[in-house]
Amino acid sequence: MRILVTGHNGYIGTILVPMLAQAGYEVVGLDSDLFVENTFIPTTVEIPSLRKDIRDAQVSDLRGFDAVIHLAALSNDPLGNLNPAITYDINHHGSVSLARKAKEAGVSRFLFSSSCSTYGAAGAESLDEEASFNPVTPYAESKVLVERDLRQLADDNFSPVYLRNATAYGVSPRHRFDLVLNNLVAWALTTGQVYIKSDGTPWRPIIHIEDISRAFIAALEAPRENIHNQAFNVGRNEENYQVRDLADIVKATVPNCRIEYAAGGEPDKRSYRVNFNKINRLLPGFQPRWNARMGAQELLAAYRQTDLTLEDFEGPRYKRIDHIKRLLSEGRVDSDLRWKSEVKLG
Numbered sequence: 001m002r003i004l005v006t007g008h009n010g011y012i013g014t015i016l017v018p019m020l021a022q023a024g025y026e027v028v029g030l031d032s033d034l035f036v037e038n039t040f041i042p043t044t045v046e047i048p049s050l051r052k053d054i055r056d057a058q059v060s061d062l063r064g065f066d067a068v069i070h071l072a073a074l075s076n077d078p079l080g081n082l083n084p085a086i087t088y089d090i091n092h093h094g095s096v097s098l099a100r101k102a103k104e105a106g107v108s109r110f111l112f113s114s115s116c117s118t119y120g121a122a123g124a125e126s127l128d129e130e131a132s133f134n135p136v137t138p139y140a141e142s143k144v145l146v147e148r149d150l151r152q153l154a155d156d157n158f159s160p161v162y163l164r165n166a167t168a169y170g171v172s173p174r175h176r177f178d179l180v181l182n183n184l185v186a187w188a189l190t191t192g193q194v195y196i197k198s199d200g201t202p203w204r205p206i207i208h209i210e211d212i213s214r215a216f217i218a219a220l221e222a223p224r225e226n227i228h229n230q231a232f233n234v235g236r237n238e239e240n241y242q243v244r245d246l247a248d249i250v251k252a253t254v255p256n257c258r259i260e261y262a263a264g265g266e267p268d269k270r271s272y273r274v275n276f277n278k279i280n281r282l283l284p285g286f287q288p289r290w291n292a293r294m295g296a297q298e299l300l301a302a303y304r305q306t307d308l309t310l311e312d313f314e315g316p317r318y319k320r321i322d323h324i325k326r327l328l329s330e331g332r333v334d335s336d337l338r339w340k341s342e343v344k345l346g
Contacts, residue, residue, distance in 0.1 A: 003025050004027075009174060016213040034333070063106065074090055099112075110160045114165070117135065118135050120269070122272040124273055129230075166274060171302040181296060190310040237276050
């Protein structure tokens with residue numbers, strides 16, 4: 001199979017692409033590469049790619065592919081809140097436009113990287129794929145809108161699939177420090193504090209990026225009748241945690257650290273527990289291998305190896321919102337977050 005991966009240079013993409021290549025797929029990437037300067041560790045696989053914003057993709061770019069794995073998005077809440085209109089333009093309208101063009105180009109399977117954050121403010125009830133959406137951020141709302149619109153495109157020749165990933169963690173060449181476990185380990189190592197910015201009560205299901213990648217590969221390989229126009233929560237039932245539980249795991253992993261709550265920290269509106277029975281039933285090829293304790297150990301080893309500092313992950317070197325603000329202030333991207341043509345890319 002010939003696969004196009006959008007966002008192949010991102011946090012998940014740089015892990016998924018080598019796994020696809022190892023599994024024997026022919027892989028091509030499409031990515032505007034806004035974070036080309038934020039590489040945390042070297043990438044392991046180079047593939048043919050188009051350096052292009054998904055909003056500018058053409059039908060001709062999508063011809064000849066058996067499937068599209070659509071990862072590309074503004075992928076965290078601070079970025080989404082920077083300019084909600086751009087979040088909707090890229091994450092919602094850009095995604096739906098890409099899917100329409102993929103359908104026109106004859107692509108038969110379209111795997112959309114959605115999110116369990118679509119459940120939003122949900123509390124402690126265990127939610128399956130039939131649960132109501134309750135998004136509380138532009139990022140999560142954009143995922144809801146894409147799922148809604150892609151359902152209208154499904155037919156006998158075009159199968160969209162919605163993979164609602166739990167909160168990701170794990171080491172990546174394009175690492176993200178805004179994700180809860182990644183962030184807690186970074187704070188613990190560099191400051192001696194497992195720094196909790198809420199009151200610690202919010203629920204989060206978490207999943208390693210390698211296991212997210214395994215879910216996408218399982219969806220590529222599944223019979224059409226198992227996945228056509230369906231949503232799947234991606235994760236493990238036993239990997240639902242309250243943030244304070246994750247803090248305890250980090251404290252037990254990183255030597256000589258203590259748990260510290262931010263002054264005035266309040267309950268995070270984003271709180272959801274998720275049921276993952278469906279993916280285990282319909283996608284038996286999905287066999288996750290990681291848990292939070294293993295992930296904390298992996299993160300600690302990587303942060304030590306790279307001599308990570310607080311300034312690294314709380315500043316523009318790795319903090320995505322600060323990096324985007326710098327690109328804007330330097331005039332290297334326009335207000336729509338497209339590279340300016342006169343600026344050399346990378």
